[in-house]
Amino acid sequence: MSSGAERMPGENRAKQSEAWEDDMARRSSRSRTRRRNRGRFGPLFKLLCVIAVAVALTVGATVFFRVETISVSGNQRYTQEDIIAASGIELGDNLYALNKVRIGRSIRTLLPYIGELSINRALPSTIVIHVTEWEAVARLAVPEADRAAAVQEELAGGREGAEPAVLAQEPWLISVKGKLLEPATADSGAIPVTGLTPIAPEAGSMLAVPESEETRLSALLALLEALERAELFSQVTSVQLESTQLTVRYLDRFNVRMALNADFDYDLRLMQAVRTEMEARENPDIRGSIDLTQKGKDAVFSPEE
DSSP, X not given: OHHHHHHHHHHHHHHHHHHHHHHHHHHHHHHHHHHHHHHHHHHHHHHHXXXXXXXXXXXXXXXXXXXXXXXXXXXXXXXHHHHHHHHTOOXXXXXXXXXXXXXXXXXXXXXXXEEEEEEEEETTTEEEEEEEEOOOOEEEOOOOHHHHHHHHHHHHTTOTTOOOOOBOSSOEEEOTTOBEEEEOOTTOOSEXXXXXXXXXXXXXXXXXXXXXXXXXXXXXXXXXXXXHHHTOGGGEEEEEEOSSEEEEEETTTEEEEEETTOOHHHXXXXXXXXXXXXXXXTOTTOOEEEEOOOTTOSOEEEEOO
């Protein structure tokens, strides 16, 4: 009996140890399960939080950010009311639902003299439109009858019975970038330009010409930009475009010939230098032609006879 009684405490301790180990194993298993659950549902919880915030912001923008004021600046030719009407923006529109690209396109199309513009939001309820207006710098002459007929043949491409193209029947004003502004009036102060045939001219669109005249058009636009940089618009009284060169009437005393692919910034500086030299050498009212197209020579001056 004494030996059996001595084994009882050891057996109890063993059972207690086994129970403790089983309990620790169950706790460890539950802990691992919780960690796995947290790892599995953590990204989903974060995604749901992001979606909830986005929905809240969208609802807030829709409900609270409404257009109450439209501010316009930079306008001279057009009134503020003209620009707002062309934009299509109305009071009560949602600030963040406005399509700036569509609004800008609408303004430029309906109001041809509008060039650059910016559209910005000023929270909580204001739209700010700033515009820059083009000036009419060139007046395109109506093409002569024989040139118009040649263009019609070119556009028809040899197809019999083809519908004739719509060509300009009146002079048109263009911006320095070649945007058609409006038909020209007789008292327009823009530079007269000959040698181009506008196709289907429409206010607010870009000038289009037949393929055979595209080199001339590119040269004209490059020349106009150079004249703007040199601030010489007021000193040029006409531009005549031909197949390989153009002629600028300068100060109404000089006919200046330039290649269509010329560096016009350089040629305009050279033109002014030749005029200054001839006036100093001969007389202040000298007239003549300046040829800047001769190979191997910067300029050739021929006095008017």
